[in-house]
Amino acid sequence: MDEGASQQNALTRRDMIRRTAAVLTGTIAATSALATLAPTRAWALELQTLSQHDGETILAFGQTLYPHATLPTAVYAMLVKDLDVAAKDPATASLLRDGTASLDSAAGGNFAAATPAARLAAAKAIEKTAYFAKVRSTCITSLYNNELAFAHFGYQGASWPKGGYIHRGFNDLTWLPNPPAAASPTVGVL
Amino acid sequence: MAAIAHNDDTAVVIIGSGAGGGTLANELCQKGIKVVLLEAGKRESSQTFIQDEWESFNQLAWLDKRTTSGNWRVATDFPNLPAWTCKTVGGTTTHWAGASLRLQEHEFKALTNYGKLEGANLADWPIGLAELAPYYAKAEHKMGVTRTNGNPGLPGNNNFKVLYNGATKLGYTKCSTGHMAINSKFRDHRSSCLQMGFCFQGCKSGAKWSTLYTEIPLAEETGHLDLRPQSHVVQIETNAAGKATAVVYVDAAGKTQRQKARIVAVAANSIETPRLLLNSASNQFPDGLANSSGQVGRNYMRHLTASVYAVFDEPVHMWRGTTMAGIIQDEAALKPSRGFVGGYEMETISLGLPFMAAFINPGAWGSDFTAALDGYTNMAGMWIVGEDMPRETNRVTLNTAVKDQFGQPVPNVHYDDHANDLAMRAHAFQQGGNVYRAVGAKSVIETPPYPSTHNLGTARMSNDPKLGVVNKHGQTHDVKNLFISDGSQFTTSAAENPTLTIVTLAIRQADYIASAMSKQTV
Numbered sequence: 274m275d276e277g278a279s280q281q282n283a284l285t286r287r288d289m290i291r292r293t294a295a296v297l298t299g300t301i302a303a304t305s306a307l308a309t310l311a312p313t314r315a316w317a318l319e320l321q322t323l324s325q326h327d328g329e330t331i332l333a334f335g336q337t338l339y340p341h342a343t344l345p346t347a348v349y350a351m352l353v354k355d356l357d358v359a360a361k362d363p364a365t366a367s368l369l370r371d372g373t374a375s376l377d378s379a380a381g382g383n384f385a386a387a388t389p390a391a392r393l394a395a396a397k398a399i400e401k402t403a404y405f406a407k408v409r410s411t412c413i414t415s416l417y418n419n420e421l422a423f424a425h426f427g428y429q430g431a432s433w434p435k436g437g438y439i440h441r442g443f444n445d446l447t448w449l450p451n452p453p454a455a456a457s458p459t460v461g462v463l
Numbered sequence: 464m465a466a467i468a469h470n471d472d473t474a475v476v477i478i479g480s481g482a483g484g485g486t487l488a489n490e491l492c493q494k495g496i497k498v499v500l501l502e503a504g505k506r507e508s509s510q511t512f513i514q515d516e517w518e519s520f521n522q523l524a525w526l527d528k529r530t531t532s533g534n535w536r537v538a539t540d541f542p543n544l545p546a547w548t549c550k551t552v553g554g555t556t557t558h559w560a561g562a563s564l565r566l567q568e569h570e571f572k573a574l575t576n577y578g579k580l581e582g583a584n585l586a587d588w589p590i591g592l593a594e595l596a597p598y599y600a601k602a603e604h605k606m607g608v609t610r611t612n613g614n615p616g617l618p619g620n621n622n623f624k625v626l627y628n629g630a631t632k633l634g635y636t637k638c639s640t641g642h643m644a645i646n647s648k649f650r651d652h653r654s655s656c657l658q659m660g661f662c663f664q665g666c667k668s669g670a671k672w673s674t675l676y677t678e679i680p681l682a683e684e685t686g687h688l689d690l691r692p693q694s695h696v697v698q699i700e701t702n703a704a705g706k707a708t709a710v711v712y713v714d715a716a717g718k719t720q721r722q723k724a725r726i727v728a729v730a731a732n733s734i735e736t737p738r739l740l741l742n743s744a745s746n747q748f749p750d751g752l753a754n755s756s757g758q759v760g761r762n763y764m765r766h767l768t769a770s771v772y773a774v775f776d777e778p779v780h781m782w783r784g785t786t787m788a789g790i791i792q793d794e795a796a797l798k799p800s801r802g803f804v805g806g807y808e809m810e811t812i813s814l815g816l817p818f819m820a821a822f823i824n825p826g827a828w829g830s831d832f833t834a835a836l837d838g839y840t841n842m843a844g845m846w847i848v849g850e851d852m853p854r855e856t857n858r859v860t861l862n863t864a865v866k867d868q869f870g871q872p873v874p875n876v877h878y879d880d881h882a883n884d885l886a887m888r889a890h891a892f893q894q895g896g897n898v899y900r901a902v903g904a905k906s907v908i909e910t911p912p913y914p915s916t917h918n919l920g921t922a923r924m925s926n927d928p929k930l931g932v933v934n935k936h937g938q939t940h941d942v943k944n945l946f947i948s949d950g951s952q953f954t955t956s957a958a959e960n961p962t963l964t965i966v967t968l969a970i971r972q973a974d975y976i977a978s979a980m981s982k983q984t985v
Contacts, residue, residue, distance in 0.1 A: 304955030338828040395827075396719060409828055417820035417836070418517055427840035428782065428816035431514035433667045437657030438620075443784035446621040448777040449628045449902060455637040456627055457789070458647070 372404030481554020484730030485674025490973030512665030555677025620784030774838030809848030
């Protein structure tokens with residue numbers, strides 16, 4: 274293979290990537306609780322099945338359905354990732370594509386670019402659809418069942434590897450008086 | 464462990480290894496009686512339990528297809544998941560929180576004490592507290608219940624501190640860390656509680672009592688138990704004399720097996736137990752096995768449940784420590800002046816972030832939902848467990864239009880809330896909210912029922928064969944060598960978490976079965 278042919282191949286591959294791969298990207302704010310958790314603050318999600326526009330629409334839809342002011346976009350990208358996997362099923366892919374169209378239409382053109390108020394109105398307009406149900410129910414597991422969300426909301430996850438909370442604050446609340454020992458025996462007298 | 468031949472017709476065959484079946488198996492084995500214990504699920508252990516809510520759910524929960532109907536909200540929120548029970552060795556004792564309360568005397572006589580209620584099928588139990596008391600004592604000893612047998616109470620966690628302070632501000636006087644089948648000190652070869660949380664996901668320290676690592680290994684040590692996990696029973700067979708002769712099940716390899724039996728005891732929880740009886744219909748028993756009363760599957764109860772969560776200005780970290788860390792019992796008394804009969808318990812509860820998102824208000828979205836979760840670390844929570852009304856029309860039936868993986872009709876669970884249930888829930892939401900408002904809650908969230916964990920009543924106990932399925936020993940009126948050994952026996956639900964009573968009835972039933980076997984009356 275000569276050098277020219279190799280360049281040609283490289284160009285072709287780049288061209289292929291440009292044509293087929295949709296990629297969502299973002300940056301976790303330095304102030305976020307998650308900044309120390311991820312290896313880098315920049316994130317990218319390459320989509321396998323969904324188009325760039327489908328991905329951006331679903332991400333915006335997730336933010337509309339479950340708005341948390343400071344939850345990094347990286348967590349909402351989990352929703353896109355999970356639905357991208359689900360879209361390997363042709364019926365689901367079609368449901369999601371049609372859903373993008375219905376959200377765009379309800380938002381007067383481009384849901385992802387619409388104002389928060391317009392997005393909310395569009396979401397309400399399609400609330401009874403199968404697409405809405407699919408994305409909403411996926412949000413519950415995609416947004417709240419991952420390590421980034423645990424860190425953001427302050428949930429500590431599995432405690433067994435750390436010996437439980439017997440010596441790690443199970444009763445460290447100080448803004449109310451301690452109940453008497455008759456109601457709640459102290460640790461260590463057992 | 465014994466290996467009992469399929470054609471050996473001298474053993475007691477027990478279906479289900481949870482609180483009822485697992486306990487009955489051990490009690491019989493201790494008396495030298497051979498037992499085949501058939502369990503639909505796999506055998507896990509404290510080592511294999513997973514402290515991840517969704518993964519654990521997929522490991523332990525009974526996820527076979529079911530359908531629902533009726534006006535209860537569960538039918539809308541979880542149309543194919545009416546109950547949160549377990550398919551695993553140890554059954555739902557892997558998942559239960561450990562609250563171990565005796566039923567109250569007046570609750571055994573619900574019809575007498577509450578009077579006739581329109582639309583409710585109230586009845587008195589054929590037994591009372593006095594008759595059960597010695598067996599309750601045995602169960603409490605076996606399970607290591609705190610504040611009995613010299614076992615200290617558990618130390619309360621942060622969630623309990625909030626509950627206790629709110630309760631005392633409201634004037635409640637019966638609030639403590641309660642009676643729990645969780646070791647507060649090393650006992651019975653099991654460690655004391657490490658305050659891990661995740662009680663619902665299987666206890667990884669073994670501090671919480673479960674038949675998985677207490678009754679079942681003890682039974683295995685006797686050499687009389689043949690435990691067969693992944694054995695899903697599809698039918699109970701009878702002979703011309705109307706006696707149960709064998710149990711047909713599908714084994715782990717998908718092969719159909721037939722185990723002969725001297726006695727059959729069904730402890731498959733109150734949805735699968737009536738389903739199995741109905742699926743065992745024959746020419747001789749056209750309406751289902753042991754169903755001459757027509758009561759099999761009826762009077763399905765699931766406790767009046769609801770939860771109250773509240774968000775405070777300061778942190779709580781409610782997930783740290785035992786899930787059911789404490790209880791308020793003041794509302795469990797009978798006070799019809801409140802506008803309803805029966806009573807309810809208020810018990811701390813906590814869900815991890817994943818299940819909080821799934822259950823706090825199923826189907827909801829938008830800023831109210833997210834505001835509640837934004838307050839997650841500052842949240843306290845309680846579960847309300849109250850007596851619900853038995854109704855003939857609340858029932859488990861066969862849905863012949865939908866089949867399971869073995870080609871059998873799935874159970875349909877129909878439930879309509881009774882007016883008494885609605886009045887009690889409204890009262891409990893108000894009082895539960897007041898507990899938290901008394902200590903400064905910023906917001907209070909009223910959470911609807913989860914899929915049912917307390918499934919009761921579908922083979923109810925009655926002295927009268929026309930009014931109930933089993934007698935006061937759990938023996939079916941129609942088939943003398945067929946017993947019901949789970950919460951299906953409950954005549955009424957009472958307000959208390961049912962496991963202690965299920966274990967108590969199983970201990971008592973074992974005495975009865977052993978005596979009947981030795982006298983050759985069964």
